[in-house]
Amino acid sequence: MSGGRRLEGGRWGEVNGRKAWVVDIPEVKEGQWRFRQLFVNGQRRPRLPKEGEYRIESLPDFDKKVDPWDQNFRRFVFSGTDIQRWHNLRDVEVMALVRWRDNRLPIQEVDVADRIVTFDRKTMGGLFELYVSHPSTYWVENVLEALDAPSQWYLDRPLGRLYCLPASGEDLAAAEIIAPRLAQVLRVVGRGDAMVKHLHFEGITFAHSEWQPPANWAGSSQAAIDVPGAVFLAHANQCSLSQSVIEHVGNYGVEVGEGCTDVAITHCRMTDLGGGGAKVGHGSARTTVADNEIGHGGRLFMSAVGVWVGHSPENKIVHNHIHDLHYTGVSVGWQWDFEPSKAIGNLIEHNHIHDLGHGLLSDMGGIYTLGVSPGTRLRYNVVHDVNARAYGGLGIYPDEGSSEIVIEKNLVFRCRDGALFAHHNHNVTAENSIFAFNRSAQIERGGIGGFELTCRRNLVYYQEGKAVGDYGSGNDGRDVCAFDHNLYWITSGEPVLFGNKTFAQWQAAGQDKDSLIADPLFVDPEHGNFTLRPGSPAAQIGFEPWQMSAVGPRPPSATPKRNAGPGE
DSSP, X not given: OBSEEEOOSOXXXXXXXEEEEEEEOHHHHTTSOOOSOOEETTEEOOOOOOSSOEEOXXXXXXXXXXXXXXXXXXXXXXXXXXXXXXXXXXXXEEEEEETTEEEEEEEEEEETTTTEEEESSOOSSOOBSSSTTSBOEEEEXXXXXXXXXXXXXXXXXXXXXXXEOOOTTOOGGGSOEEEEOBSOSXXXXXXXXXXXXXXXXXXXXXXXXXXOOOXXXXXXXXXXXXXXXXXXXXXXXXXXXXXXXXXXXXXXXXXXOTTXXXXXXXXXXXXXXXXXXXXXXXXXXXXXEESOEEESOOXXXXXXXXXXXXXXXXXXXXXXXXXXXXXXXXXXXXXOSSSXXXXXXXXXXXXXXXXXXXTTSOSEEEEEEOSEEEEEEEESOEEEEEOXXXXXXXXXXXOTTOEEEXXXXXXXXXXXXXXXXXXXXXXXXEESOEEEOOXXXXXXXXXXXXXXXXXXXXXXXXXXXXXXXXXXXXXOSTTTEEEESOEEEETXXXXXXXXXXXXXXXXXXXXXXXXXXXXXXXXXXXXXXXXXXXXXXXXXXXXOOOOGGGOSOOOGGGSOOOOOOTTO
């Protein structure tokens, strides 16, 4: 099921002195169709971003008296000739990266003399990477003059003309060229008084959709929350999508919207996504997202996540393989304080989550949570290789307000900033997990006052940084956090540090009274094998091994069959 259209009737022509396939599209010229994606023979074609990034030189409208993160800008000063008065200037877009957000900003005007670019909308938040002294980076998309490399393309909207440069040895005259036409491919929409029930989709491929943002939209507050699913359900009960493919879309893969209950998304492959994988939206309940591969996302909206859960309870996010995204893997909750939240009783287990961030955005987690969440469990997950730009490349990240959560039997390794960051929480328990080879600190915490974190029976193994980081080191009494029965080992032979304290000083403060400094004797940790060898001292702290290889999708034959609904 395709939401796109084949582009036929082209001819060979020339652009920028290069041979190009040229297709005239009357609907584009008439303003009835625009697209930011093109697929040739089943492959996404790049839309002219040059290699590397530019840096904003300054923000002339910055107000020092106002919180920099609450300011929205219409312009900035660029360096040198980074931006020019290109052809069809209002079709050129600046992509500006701001901590955990991406801004897509169509250009309105360029003042070459003063080096000021003005946009047709305001940004989503301040254009600073981390501090106001360090403005954000950006790149520029859709520049006709930059069309100079194989496989690139450009859509001239005023002329209604597509230029496409062939890949090496490619005959575009014989190729299948598809542009997305529809915002969504499938919509299953009931009403509160007339639910859609027992409707199941199996073995179908959904492709070629693209959401067009509103005229004043630059980006989402977080997680590309505004971007809809190519497959969308609302007010649906006991419906499912299974053994299907969602690919080559400009959206999230699938969205479970308001009023949905007991929906299942299982054994699907979601790949080449403009947004993320699955959205489990506000006002839904008891969705199962299981045994899926979700990868190669954020191709248009970089802040999208693999699986996002909003104000929604009792969902199961289990046995998924989530990889190659620019932001978070699994995000659960949408409440930034300790007020009541509906994201309770959620289960996130047996997921393999890796290769996130790619050094472009900041403040992310392999698994990220928000809000008071009694009954929520994060367990048996393997998370690794989360790489942020400026800060916050974290494995498991219970963020502001996260409370009453149990984090147990997870393996987290090779993340930029830490395996676990307990940030402004109440009563989070992290136990029986392995935290290894994370660069800055293995465990980090916020220290808000009030009881925050229990950390026990964990194996902490690293070669640089600290066992417990500096962030909350000024408030680490037993009334705030409780560490005990943990095992720590640093391979470099340097002292094991807990903020600014040695192990002896840390113990004197009441922490880790029955913990050990000892090599846990992993089989081959440098290559990801954290199985314990015989004689490991991990048994002395009560550590219980588990089957770490059981993560990721199971074969369809290994999972329970769905129950038939009435009348089936």
